[in-house]
Amino acid sequence: MNTQQPNISSINFFALALQAAFLFLLYIGFDYSGSDESALWAGMIYLVLAYGLRYFVPIHHRKGLRELKQGNYEEALKHFEKSYEYFSAHPWIDFFRVFTMFSASKLSYREMAMMNKYICLEALGRVEEFYKEF
16 A cells, blocks of 8 residues: 655744754853854754754654655554653653754654554554544
8 A cells, every 4th residue: 555644844933943042052152162163163062962862862753754654554653652652751851842852843742653653554554543542
């Protein structure tokens, strides 16, 4: 079955502004310390934090997306369920995702996990399982 996967991308512009403010504060901090290359250091630290946190915190989410793209719906389903459980157990990480994962998404990772779980179940022809949880 060839299921077309929707791409939902919505940006929280307030979160994006907070990230820009954080980058600016890094710049000001390096400039105040007397660094000649404040913008370079601030940008490098911002990028290391942004990519590092996005890589290590939502591990199951990333694995689930990779499996989903490859069409391995059963495996993707397992990863999205683990992602949902993780962010349910640690709701503060998801709530403050603008700083904990440098994510400017309007959707929480719990919401993304549920939507992706539905996509997997639909591709497997088992949508009724999704509605049994509620």
